[in-house]
Every structure is written in structure tokens, then in C-alpha cells.
Amino acid sequence: MRTEFIPSTPTHLTYRLYGSIPNLPLSQLHTKLKLRKAELNKKFNRSTRAVNRGARVQHKELLTETEREYYIAFDRLLDHPTKGPRYLAGNRAKRVIIDSWRFIAEQRNLTIYAISVMSNHVHVILKSDVRTARIPLSEVLRDHKKFTATRLNRLHASPGRRVWAEKEYCRTVRHGKFERVFWYVLNNPVKAGLTDDAVNWYGNYWAPELQRGFIDLRVA
Structure with missing residues (x-):
């Protein structure tokens, strides 16, 4: 389920490892x-x-x-998963994904609201900050996947390994549903039984401006 351009409204993107x-x-x-x-x-x-x-x-x-x-x-x-690759499980691998998105956000004028890096897939909530120019999703994903594949293969000493599945799931967050989708993303590792603390899960990232309005209220 692909959108051609990154909208100026929040969008939930999920993509996965090849063979996951x-x-x-x-x-x-x-x-x-x-x-x-x-x-x-x-x-x-x-x-x-x-x-x-x-x-x-x-x-x-x-x-x-x-x-x-x-x-x-x-x-x-x-x-x-019952089988398949899980080489996003380590903290260094998770950091590769999060840092790549933060860099792309700066270069492409995107807002990254939240990221959750699981062992075999990634959730991102993002939007375009540029209303007068359209940013192709395919280009952003191509650059991100190419860069992270190289870094992950270097990290695991696996040159030439195919890393990412070709297709992804992308859907605009409906009006009034942002908070629900935001916590759906951050609670992914809790739902999968990997932790009971989404806020301190190493693979989770959220925009600093959401700290007071979302994170602090949840942990208070």
C-alpha cells in the first residue's frame, strides 16, 4: 500500500527485512x-x-x-516470527536505522514523529514540511534502504546480503487518530513481548517536541 509522495500530514510507514x-x-x-x-x-x-x-x-x-x-x-x-532474519535486534543496528531517518529528515525537510525499530521491521510516523514541493516516497526509501543496508552488512560482516523487502505499508494517519497511532508504534515492542517499558526501549525514538505532550503524560 504505497503513497506516491510524502504528504504534509502524518503518515505511518512500515517496512521489513527481506524474508521476514x-x-x-x-x-x-x-x-x-x-x-x-x-x-x-x-x-x-x-x-x-x-x-x-x-x-x-x-x-x-x-x-x-x-x-x-x-x-x-x-x-x-x-x-x-517463527523464522527469518532478525538482524535489527542489536542496539547498534537500531541506531543505524534511527540515525539514518534523522539525517534524511534534515536533508529532505521532513518531520519524524516516531520510530520503532524491531528485530525484523521498522515503524515510522513522518510528514513533509514542504507544502510547495512534493517529495517522492520511493526516493526517500531508496536512499534510506541503500545506506542502511550497506551499514548493516558492514556491521555484521555480511557483504552483498539482501537486506530489505521491496514493498512497504504506508497510510495517512486519519484526523483525530494521531495519538492512537503514535502509541501503537511505540508500544510495538511491548506487544511483541520484548519489553514492558516502551519509553525506555532502545529502538524507540520520538520527536523531542512530543516529550511534554505525550511521553511525560504517559509516564506521570
């Missing part, structure tokens, strides 16, 4: 999503949606819920 989800369960998940969307498009066909505002709204809401359910299932596969 076995092909069969991933294929089954994609098929389930595709069939559900086809069912909804048949139930609320285009001609009906064109003349019936209620049908349009319901169709959009059900599609949104379907994609949310798909994403939760996708993320669950990543949080509880």
Missing part, C-alpha cells in the same frame, strides 16, 4: 484482502456509489476497516 515473512502466509493474507475488497466493490458497485452518498461513505469506511484488519494481521506476522 514466509511467502505462503503473506500470499494468503494478500489474497484475503483482495477478495474482501472485491466483495465490497461488488456490494457497493460504482454506479450505486455515484448516486448514493450513503453508499459511498459506507463503502469507504468498510474499505478502511478492511485495510486496518489486514495491516494488524501483517504486523502480527512480523511481531511473532
